Structures are given as C-alpha cells and as structure tokens.
Amino acid sequence: MHGPLSGFRGVSLAANVPGPVAAQLLRQEGMTWIKVEAPAGDMLAGAAPGMYRELAEGLDVRTVDLRRPEGQAALQEWLRGADLLLTSQRPGALARLGITAESLAQWNPALCWVEIVGDADEPEVPGHDLTYQLQAGLVRPPQMPTTLLADLSGAQEAARAALGLLLGRARGAEERHRRVGLKQAAYAMALPVRHGLTAEGGWLSGANPEYRLYALHDGWAGVAALEPHFAQRLSEVLTDQPLEEFLLTLTVEECNTLAHERDLPIHAINH
DSSP, rough: OOOOTTOEEEEEEOOOOHHHHHHHHTTTTOOOEEEOTTTOOOHHHHHHHHHHHHHHHHHHEOHHHHOOOHHHHHHHHHHHHHHHEEOOOOOOHHHHOOHHHHHHHOOOOOOOOEEEESSSSSTTSSOOHHHHHHHHHOOOTTTTOOOOHHHHHHHHHHHHHHHHHHHHHTOOOOOOOEEEEEEEEEEHHHHHHHSSSSSTSSSTTTTTTTTTEEEEEEEEEEEESSSHHHHHHHHHTTTTTTTTHHTTTHHHHHHHHHHHTTTTTTEEOOO
C-alpha cells in the first residue's frame, strides 16, 4: 500500500486489539509490517476471527518463539532493518525476552519504539479495556461497554506517538521511545464526562429534548437538533405536537425520509 509512510518498516510484537489497530492505521499510510506471533498465536484470532483477519490484513505474520535462541536471532535481524517497534507487553515480560531500551539501541540506534502498556504510570499493574473504562467513568454498571474505547483510543495514541518519533528522528531529534497507557487514553476520552457535558443532566446527556433518543413505532430515533436553525426546523414539523408523541407514530422508514426531506439531524434504526 502506497502512502506517506511508504518505505518505513515496522515490527510488531503486539497482540489482541490496541497494537494491531495501531499497526493497521500506519499500514494504511504505507508502512510495511512484520507481525511476530508466539506459537500459541494471537488470542484475538480465537475470540473474534473476522476482526483478527481485518487487523492482520497486509501484515507479514510470522510465528516465532522468542524464548529460543533462533527466535531471538530472527527478531534481532528484523529489528536491525526496521524503523519502528511496537509492543504491548509489560516491561518485565519484555525484559525477560531481552527487549529493553538499551538492547534496542545496541541493535539499531535509529529504531523508534512505541510501548503500549495498561497504565503509563504503573506499567506492571495488570488491566484491560474494561478496568480502564470503569476507572475513567465511561461505564455505567452493570451495563458492559459497547465498544473497546480504551483500546481503540490507545491505538490512536500509539499511531500518533509513532508518527511523532519518526518525524522527530527525521529532524534530528534523539528521542526513540514513547510509552502509551490505555488508562490515560480512556481518561482522555472521558473529557466530556469530567466536564459534565454527558453526565446526568448535562447538555448532551439526554436532558435536552433536542438531543435525545426517542421510541418510534418500530424502532428508535436519535434526535440531534442542537443548533437553533435545526431546532426551529424541527419545531415547524411538529406544529405544537410533543416530539415524543409525534415520533411514536412514525416508522423507521418514515422517520428517515422525513429527516432527509427536511434536512434534519435525525437518524432512525430498527430494534
């Protein structure tokens, strides 16, 4: 794949979600990748095969046992020719494989390293997307999250860190390593919650009738008529009828047709 990162080469030891998403983002900009997997494989391949295939698309996946001398030799050879290393293991686990800032600098002084961890401040403490979303206030127990917000935002941060390192290197900077924490990524995504925007009673919490979910005859509609001109247009459609009552008479198809014809920020889905 051609792009602004064509010619750059990456090696990824990262499994599951954040690392593979970050690698795929960079691949889409032209970077070529070797994805190193342990003999047991990537857990994501068993949990969500379709998602694994999507994230592995275009990557050169190689199965290597890094605990064996031949595996170590292969990894060092790949890293000597790489621009970027992406990892998602805890520092202690990497150190047991011989991967440290000092060893990487010895193998390839130009190599940039993005290290994805759970908590950038306490990288040896275990955790996953669920625990970080919960800590950030993004989960309303007992409901489980509908997406992996910490993982995906962490992947975006990792890709951004990689670009920063590579650009800095091209401009003569000495920095070669950045650590990205999923806990910190989740906290960043909680910005609207912390400032009350989506908290209970907040402007985008559903307390505002122009920004709320409504039941339809056969589904649900999201109404997002925040701006005055949209609110005015919606008011003209209602002609003094309560919005909740009006929408309850519409089908999903009728609601979406109305939104299109009146240029309203409303979208409806079936149950």
